[in-house]
Amino acid sequence: MGKVTRRERERQRHRREILAAAQDLFSRKGFDRTSMAEIADRAEFAVGTLYKLFEDKQALYRALILDTVREFEAALSAALNARGSEIEKLERYIETKADLFVRHIPTARLYFGQTAAAQCAPTVGLDRAARALYEKVLDRLESLFRAGIRRMLFVEVEPKMLALGLEGISNAFLPALVERPDDFSADEMAALTKKIFFGRVSLKAE
Amino acid sequence: MGKVTRRERERQRHRREILAAAQDLFSRKGFDRTSMAEIADRAEFAVGTLYKLFEDKQALYRALILDTVREFEAALSAALNARGSEIEKLERYIETKADLFVRHIPTARLYFGQTAAAQCAPTVGLDRAARALYEKVLDRLESLFRAGIRRMLFVEVEPKMLALGLEGISNAFLPALVERPDDFSADEMAALTKKIFFGRVSLKAE
DNA sequence: GACAGCCGTGAACCATCATTCATATTATGT
DNA sequence: ACATAATATGAATGATGGTTCACGGCTGTC
The missing domain is CATH 1.10.10.60 (Homeodomain-like)
Structure with missing residues (x-):
């Protein structure tokens, strides 16, 4: 059969x-x-x-969102679970995300809309399961930061907040990318993200 | 009369x-x-x-968005034009924004929706004038970074990108704020934003 | 080659609004 | 108090768009 x-x-x-x-x-x-x-x-x-x-329009949308978030989640989780120190894992996460963004702009838009934007307007985020997948990524980020702090790789800041902050920066360039796709390479985007997040912007001693 | x-x-x-x-x-x-x-x-x-x-539903919406963005723009521009070094101005910007977010959550949601999220889905941003106002803030940020770089206060990175990055981080905590408004004070949020953006997250030398 | 079941079709149906306007209500000026 | 103008009302209208379903054609089976 x-x-x-x-x-x-x-x-x-x-x-x-x-x-x-x-x-x-x-x-x-x-x-x-x-x-x-x-x-x-x-x-x-x-x-x-x-x-x-x-089934209906919602179901079609849900299926799409789920596909999209699943694809991203798989790639990002793989990056976060690869070998290496916490910093290396996070760097690979940043690179992977930049690459996904540059390579699949419409998908990225949906991903961003469902994760970042939708968090502020719960009614907009039409899917439960997709949300859960994204939470998984956030949790993984958080625990990496927690471990990194314990090993004195990162400053002592609420790990959850570090995770959100990283998300914030790594999403920050998406609008620019959407507007002028040709001006951005994934490498540049990733480098920029790492520089701002891990490096320091200010040159004055604290 | x-x-x-x-x-x-x-x-x-x-x-x-x-x-x-x-x-x-x-x-x-x-x-x-x-x-x-x-x-x-x-x-x-x-x-x-x-x-x-x-006039109609759109006009009502436009009026609302314009009010919202105008209010934010006024407060943020004031912060950016106050006395002080580039760093001080930016710090005041961060504090002002955190304060606005914490004090007016619904307004903040609309602001975020119209600025960050809408940039990725142009059709969603229903207003021209509001967009222009936000661009003004972005431009001001960019020129502050440019000046700061010239005066060797900041690392040499495309100022536009620094502006977007700062936007990314300062928006990053809004979802958390929306979910549990009582767990956040404006001061904490601002401090966190400054720490991540101006300070350094990684403790290892570069 | 005929039959049964699956597929694709798109016109028709119905609910949901945005928008209008004839009417009712309230305020203003004398 | 009365006339008049401004304002508020909400039932009626029309358009949009999600959803259904009776039909015709195609595929695979006996």
Whole structure:
């Protein structure tokens, strides 16, 4: 009973095509300002077809967000769990994130929207599971900072706050990247982030 | 011909009441998920009245955003133009912003939504004028960094990027603040921001 | 080659608002 | 007190867009 029939493969391909169309539209115009008809148009299907593959608009959105956050979470968690000192892990985290941002701008927009922005307006963040995945990354960051502080690699600051601060900086350049994608390389972005976060901006002694 | 008749004063008071109701709803649920009827209800007016005071829903929103951003811009620009060295000005900027955030959380949410988040999804930022005001703050930050670098107060990094980085960190704690408002004082938030941005997080020599 | 089941289709349906406007209410001037 | 102008009201209107479903075609099976 081979479940992987041609039918099923086609079905999954269509599903992916719809998600791709939706990603572009949702990331540029947001959930409410994107209609099912538009998504169907762009994906070259009829509206009805979307409803064959997804319960409703919310479910389609959720699936997309979940895919997006899962992809990011996987890459970022891998970076955070690689070998090396706390600092090296965090540096790899920064590099990985910059790379993801530069390489997949629409995905990055969605990721940022769901993590940073949505935290301030809970009603906007439409998904529970995605949130949980992001929390996992935050927790991992926090515990790395905690360990780093214990080993005297970092200053003594609430580790949770350090994690949020790092998130803040590593997201900071995304708007600029969105506006002029060609002016940024992942390496530059990562270097800048590391310099500001780990180095010191001020030259005066404290 | 005293223009400041009772009628006119009442009118303005009603206007403010409507804006106050709208602020709470928009900041919590966003533009699309807030209906004119809801705003009218909360403000204890009829829908028609909203249309006597505002052209349409967009205009009401624009007025609100403009008020919000204007308020922030005024306070932040004042901080950036006060006496003192570049570092002192920036420190005052950080303190002022933290204070605004802690004191006016709904306003802060709107501000953040319109500045940081909206930059990534241009269609979301519904207002031109508000954007321009924020750009003014960014430009001022940038030129402060530029001057500071010339005077060897800061490391040599693209000043624009330093400005974005500072924005990133000073926004970073807002989500935490929104979630548990009582756990944060403006002073703590400002101190943390300064420590991460101006000080150094890493203890190892570079 | 006929039959059954799956797929895709898009017109039709319905709920949700933004917006309007005829009417009711209140304030102002005489 | 009366006339008049300004203001507030909320039911009615129309547009938008999510969702459904009856239909026609295609695929794989016997």
